[in-house]
Amino acid sequence: MTAFVFNEPNFDDHEQVVFVSEPKSGLKAIIAVHNTQLGPAMGGCRMWNYVNEGAAINDVLRLSRGMTYKNAVAGLPIGGGKSVIIGNPKADKTPALFEALGVALERLGGRYVTAEDVGTSPADMAAVARKTRYVAGLGDRGDPSPFTALGCFVGAEAAVKFHLNRDSMEGLVVAVQGLGHVGYDYARRLHAAGARLIVADIDQAAVERARTELGAQVVSVDDIYDAQADIYAPCALGATLNPATLPRIKARIIAGAANNQLATPEIGDQLRMKEVLYVPDFVINAGGIIKVCYEYLNKPEADVEAHVRQIGGTLTEIFEHAARQGLSTSVVADRVAEARFKRAT
Numbered sequence: 001m002t003a004f005v006f007n008e009p010n011f012d013d014h015e016q017v018v019f020v021s022e023p024k025s026g027l028k029a030i031i032a033v034h035n036t037q038l039g040p041a042m043g044g045c046r047m048w049n050y051v052n053e054g055a056a057i058n059d060v061l062r063l064s065r066g067m068t069y070k071n072a073v074a075g076l077p078i079g080g081g082k083s084v085i086i087g088n089p090k091a092d093k094t095p096a097l098f099e100a101l102g103v104a105l106e107r108l109g110g111r112y113v114t115a116e117d118v119g120t121s122p123a124d125m126a127a128v129a130r131k132t133r134y135v136a137g138l139g140d141r142g143d144p145s146p147f148t149a150l151g152c153f154v155g156a157e158a159a160v161k162f163h164l165n166r167d168s169m170e171g172l173v174v175a176v177q178g179l180g181h182v183g184y185d186y187a188r189r190l191h192a193a194g195a196r197l198i199v200a201d202i203d204q205a206a207v208e209r210a211r212t213e214l215g216a217q218v219v220s221v222d223d224i225y226d227a228q229a230d231i232y233a234p235c236a237l238g239a240t241l242n243p244a245t246l247p248r249i250k251a252r253i254i255a256g257a258a259n260n261q262l263a264t265p266e267i268g269d270q271l272r273m274k275e276v277l278y279v280p281d282f283v284i285n286a287g288g289i290i291k292v293c294y295e296y297l298n299k300p301e302a303d304v305e306a307h308v309r310q311i312g313g314t315l316t317e318i319f320e321h322a323a324r325q326g327l328s329t330s331v332v333a334d335r336v337a338e339a340r341f342k343r344a345t
Contacts, residue, residue: 041081044117102131151287178236
């Protein structure tokens with residue numbers, strides 16, 4: 001197992017990978033600490049019914065690495081980490097499960113701070129908090145999704161201004177893949193700004209809500225790639241930009257909330273060659289971690305929105321640099337992040 005982890009493509013010199021097992025609660029979890037040069041590692045806890053342990057390892061490593069880059073570009077005094085719980089979030093949750101995770105976090109002594117993510121909630125984090133202080137995103141103030149959605153909207157505005165030379169979303173068509181907490185709020189903001197929506201999700205209640213409340217056109221989760229849209233917004237799981245989907249996407253801009261949208265780094269270059277502006281995922285979707293970090297560090301909540309709105313300016317700088325250097329925006333975003341967290345070494 002150790003050899004498998006070290007040889008994983010996403011291992012990328014992780015500082016620490018911890019496997020957690022607690023038989024009484026049934027907890028099976030992996031905690032990955034990628035880099036702590038800027039501060040303690042922070043990133044959410046995902047609960048997912050992975051097909052096998054190898055898939056869980058791959059997921060936690062790539063997500064953990066992504067948090068290092070996200071937190072650095074966002075200018076936060078924290079490093080990157082992530083945790084995953086192997087299990088069905090709709091059937092296997094118990095307070096004891098999350099309390100056991102809290103015990104494991106406490107043993108790490110603050111090297112990693114968790115929060116909610118896909119498959120977990122502020123209520124789950126409250127159970128974690130009964131056993132450790134190294135958790136953020138608690139109670140009514142804990143939901144970071146509105147700030148993630150705000151950052152995505154601000155980022156999309158910056159992309160439209162740069163790539164389409166437009167100051168408004170009015171009349172643009174946006175294909176939104178995924179209508180969870182973030183995806184729906186992002187779609188709501190786009191609709192309020194005058195955009196027309198094409199949406200897809202496996203949750204039929206969510207798409208019907210979007211049809212009724214936002215006037216959205218509903219398509220299947222496969223047909224969303226073929227949508228005639230100005231912007232494609234992946235807001236579900238990662239790697240939806242891959243060799244199979246790339247030829248099908250008609251959008252001129254890709255700006256969504258999902259993590260790890262590029263299946264391989266080469267996809268970023270291929271998008272550039274197609275003159276499609278890719279908005280780097282870990283930059284545009286940083287609003288949630290900004291909110292969680294402010295809460296955890298007891299910084300003024302009133303300052304969160306202003307920090308999130310800086311995402312637009314950061315992205316404009318990345319777009320301009322990429323255009324001047326003839327590089328993909330994904331490469332430039334990586335370099336900006338690396339300059340920050342490696343400088344701290």
